[in-house]
Amino acid sequence: MPRPAKKPRKSYHHGDLRNALLTAAREVLEERGPSFLGLREISRRVGVSAPSAYHHFPSRDAIALGLAEQGAAELATCLAAAPANPSGSLLTYGEAYIAFVRANPALYRLMFGEGFPAVSQHSAAIRALRERSYDIMKAGLEQRLPASELPIAGLFLWALVHGLGLLLVDRQIVRDGDLEDIIRRVLTLAGTGLLHGRGRDDGQSGPPPPPPGTRSA
Amino acid sequence: MPRPAKKPRKSYHHGDLRNALLTAAREVLEERGPSFLGLREISRRVGVSAPSAYHHFPSRDAIALGLAEQGAAELATCLAAAPANPSGSLLTYGEAYIAFVRANPALYRLMFGEGFPAVSQHSAAIRALRERSYDIMKAGLEQRLPASELPIAGLFLWALVHGLGLLLVDRQIVRDGDLEDIIRRVLTLAGTGLLHGRGRDDGQSGPPPPPPGTRSA
DNA sequence: GTCAAATCTTTACAGTGTTAGGATTATGCG
DNA sequence: CGCATAATCCTAACACTGTAAAGATTTGAC
Structure with a gap:
């Protein structure tokens, strides 16, 4: 069960840090905008030190x-x-x-x-x-x-x-x-x-639209 | 007459630093993209120290x-x-x-x-x-x-x-x-x-679809 | 010529992303 | 169970950034 995140955890290991980082990142993103999406700010919110993130993501x-x-x-x-x-x-x-x-x-x-x-x-x-x-x-x-x-x-x-x-x-x-x-x-x-605008280069005059769902090329 | 910029100038004062900064900035912009538009990089290209820019622009x-x-x-x-x-x-x-x-x-x-x-x-x-x-x-x-x-x-x-x-x-x-x-x-x-489309014929106004709030599904 | 303003300098500070190496916990094997 | 090992998290440190403060040099007006 993932730890509730943001609350001071008691165990040394977080348990679900990867998702917690993503959740916090999304919060920062919508609250302050993309240019404020800093790794240290994210880690701070999760209550974890910045380099910890590098165990779950190769970079910011x-x-x-x-x-x-x-x-x-x-x-x-x-x-x-x-x-x-x-x-x-x-x-x-x-x-x-x-x-x-x-x-x-x-x-x-x-x-x-x-x-x-x-x-x-x-x-x-x-x-x-x-x-x-x-x-x-x-x-x-x-x-x-x-x-x-x-x-x-x-x-x-x-x-x-x-x-x-x-x-x-x-x-x-x-x-x-x-x-x-x-x-x-x-x-x-x-x-x-x-x-x-359809009458460009399809020569047919009353074309029934092809219903069968062939995925487009 | 604006100094040719980018060549090592002899005078202590640049003479047209503001425009030189903008020109260099534009070069950096198109060469390396907006996220690499750094104040220090720009000043470096002009051959001037970074804080000099602050006499012509209040910030990066x-x-x-x-x-x-x-x-x-x-x-x-x-x-x-x-x-x-x-x-x-x-x-x-x-x-x-x-x-x-x-x-x-x-x-x-x-x-x-x-x-x-x-x-x-x-x-x-x-x-x-x-x-x-x-x-x-x-x-x-x-x-x-x-x-x-x-x-x-x-x-x-x-x-x-x-x-x-x-x-x-x-x-x-x-x-x-x-x-x-x-x-x-x-x-x-x-x-x-x-x-x-000039004669607006929007007869069908269906029910507006529910806006997907989609916060953390 | 002299003084003041404008311009550029070095120095320094707080912040960033990232690396290196040490501490702590979880895991799997005997 | 006991223990080696791997996974996870930590602190310390590096190179870098934008910016502030204060000193050096040049320009221009009187």
Whole structure:
């Protein structure tokens, strides 16, 4: 049973230091921002000396990498749990994505920021999780777009929610109206683009969308 | 006349240290990335002792802020110089924006990253320059959209190029095709959305999905 | 020429990530 | 059980960082 952490432990060994470090790191992250994520600050919160962390992580960056992997996994979970409304799947996925970013602003910045080299180099685990998120969103488009348009449409959607999420996190959007409504309208605008923009290079005129779930290339 | 910088100067006084520091800082930035932008490293390149910088900048963050202001000004200039092709203004503005990001990747990350508190707080100068860039892009939309749609359309466009630029800088887009073409197709897709999305038809407003609070599942 | 202001210097301090080596506890084998 | 050994945590120390304080050198005004 993992020790409750943060309380003064009685045993010399902690018992679950690795997870305790990650938990404390996440607290520091959301409380004070990615640039204050210091190894000594983290260890201090856990009540342990700084070098102890090196028995569980090879470097400070590795702790940040651990957080980034957590974040990537949670993002994929959020997207997978989004209600797959067939008529407005783009809207629901987009809103789920934005909701995650707004619920974990500092974590999202860490995931896509430059502050931690280990994170920027995209570990294999992160790459896999990111691909999973991307595939989930793309699957939502698959029912309504010809396969030839999927790569561009997926990239379009990803870039939009990525940029919109970061603008929100950075408080760049100062409009005083209802933020939820603004987000919904931007995503709706994107949806009409996807719906009306299909006539590019698919010569067929009334193409039934290919329903069978062949994973995209 | 500014001293050539980087060569061992003979006079005790440098003469144009402030600009020399900014120039060296920009070199460090693009060579090694924002997280390696150290005050001592910068001073070393100029051939001057570290505390000298404090006569020209109140802190290390202030140097980064100076770079961010430079970047904001250059971005606005790039957008203003974009050929105002009336039929595809969105494409040209979007491409100009992306071109700037790709030409100054580290600078763009510094401008919108979290590594430097002074930068994240958006100085008045940066706010003004950013607004100018935004207005330039919005002006490109003005000729083709009703005024009521402008705020959302502008935000949509900004979020898209912001996200797309950051994805490019982060090397998240690994598709092996022609990158220029991919960018063009994404922007074109966005353009069709703007053109066809003016009559807002959001009849379906489903139940808002529960925001995933996701604190330590 | 002289004095003051501006500029650059060395020195020093508190903080960081990290390494080395010693203390303490848990574990597996006889 | 008893004991060797491995795992874990500790303190001490190093090189580095941003920044403050105070001394040296140059510029410019009177």
